[in-house]
Amino acid sequence: MTYCVGMLLDKGLVMAADTRTNAGVDNVGKFKKLYTWEFPGDRVFVLLTAGNLAVTQAVVSILSEQINDPPDRGLTLKKCSTMFQAAHVLGDAVREVRKADGDYLTSNGESFAVSFIFGGQIGKERPRLFNIYAAGNFIEATPDTPFFQIGEHKYGKPILDRVARSEMELGEAAKMVLLSFDSTLRSNLSVGLPIDLLTYETDTLKVEHTKRIGPDDPYFKMLSTEWSKALRTAFANIEALDI
Template sequence: MTYCVALRLKAGLVMLSDTRTNAGIDSVSKFRKMFTWCVPGERALCLMTAGNLSITQSVITTLQEQIDDPNFVGDTMLTAPSLYRAAEILAQAMRDVMAKYAEGINSAGENSGASIILAGQRKGGKLRLYMIYSAGNFIEASEDTPFFQIGGFKYGKPILDRVVTEETSLEDGKTAAMLSMDSTLRSNLAVGMPLDLCVIPTSKYELSEYRRIEAEDPNFRALSEAWSQELRDSFVKMRAMPK
């Protein structure tokens, strides 16, 4: 299990993912779920993955091999003329990997399902946020739905529904993503630290933030504790409300 959240705001993109992967209570590991490509001043891309780890790792490897191969014919994530085209490339890689491995994985009694979030901006284009499914189909975030989640997302969704709009600032977006993750960490043992954070401001074509947040990070811990206290205080205030 994992949890990844991405916000598409007018001010930019905010992406946050955990790193826990488990295949049972006695097999818990850490794997990066966030991957980035950046050509400063031209494009910045961020991918986050959830689901079958072998599938998503194969997809990422396929995309990177296309970039690294000087004889590759066709568009890559770094040469695609639009983010929509980049989403198509990613979707095709997903279809190819699923066609190669999914039947064998499913026949072994395992779940081959996977999903990937693609976020980014290319010079001359708009901020884009896509969700790619196992079948290779995908959808794009809209004004009505300015965020996507993958993995164990149900515990972290309520605050996003109440707080996040396209007008939300980057700093507030980061706070909302962090609190969404904190709620998930507290309620879902299959999601765990450390976290990876990526921020892409509008029309900057670069990663203004790309860092790992460890379990002992004092800022994240303070945010978590302050949020818990605010919830307790608000609950107390609700006692006085008419029932």
Template sequence: MTYCVGLFLRDGLVMLGDTRTNAGVDNVSTFSKLYTTGTEGERALCLLSAGNLGVTQAVWNRLEEGVTLDDTPHTLLSVPSMFRAAQLVGAAIRAVYAADGPALKAQGLSFSASFLVGGQIKGGPPHLFLVYSAGNFIQATPDTPFLQIGEHKYGKPVITRVLTHDTSLGDGVKLGLVSMDDTMRTNLSVGLPLDLLVYRTDTLTLPPVRRIGAEDSYFAGLREGWSSRMRQTFRDLPLPEWL
């Protein structure tokens, strides 16, 4: 399993995913689920994936080779808008399903793939989409400025309590990492290292992906600080008067 989260903020995007994959308790591996592509000054796109690793990697390979959209072959470097980019990812998922879905079904395996698609193409604002296994998608908005895929339920409460569209990128990074920490503490199928990308609005430049492992001092301090403050806050809450 995995956990990936994207934050849609006024100042940009925060894209964060873990790298743990497992096919049983004795077959755990590390694979990046974050993909980037772009053209300096023209577009910057980031994808996060969850689901069957063979399926999600096949989708990414098809996107690199080209997928037909409206009778025209496209890659993420040629689509004219982020909306079209989300459509292209959906078309790639359906193409992989058409090729591999029957064989997976015959083996008793489910076709599972979902993607967070975030970025900006020159001439338009940044966008963040969640593309489902069927190829349809939804879009993050200022009212709901985050999207999640994978094992999302454990990391959602802190985001819904704190996040707004006006949250700064720095606070967004903190919030994403706290959400990830809550998930890792609860579900062993989600684990280090993490891949983090922070995109600033209108830069149209792909920043480097930061790999966060157990040795990362900031993340280690954040985990301990969050836990200790949560414990202290709980102790500071008043006891019920009727007890």
């Protein structure tokens, strides 16, 4: 399983993914699920992936290879002029992998289950954030719901539902996203540390702040401990039901 969150803020993007993969509880691995493409001063893309690892890795390889070897109609992450076009480039790559591998997966009883959170900024366009489906189509985040989750999303959703707002500072949003991971990690073994966290500040057009958060990360440890303590205190301070 996997847990990824992407959040679109007025001030930028916060993107995070865990690194655990598993095909059964006795086949657990560590794979990166956060990818970036950076053309400093021009454009930045961040991709979070969930689902069939062979498919998501193939999509990432296609996107990377295309940059130097564009497909016939010529649109690549490097050449597209809006994030909407970039999301289409990604969707097309998903469809290309399905065309190549889909039938083989089906005949092997496996599903083409993948999903992506894709954010970034191109030139003077504002940063944008998309949730791309296995069919290659997608939706875009808006201020009403400024975040997307993929993978094991339920345990970590309540904190986002309560706290997420487009106006948050990047550091506050990163704190919220990490708390959402903390709840997920506690309740589902198939989501595991380390977490890859990226914060992107609007108009910098470069990848400046990435962080791999392992079990010994002092901030994450503090966050986890303080949150537990605060929840227990909050719980204790509310009057019990009078039976």
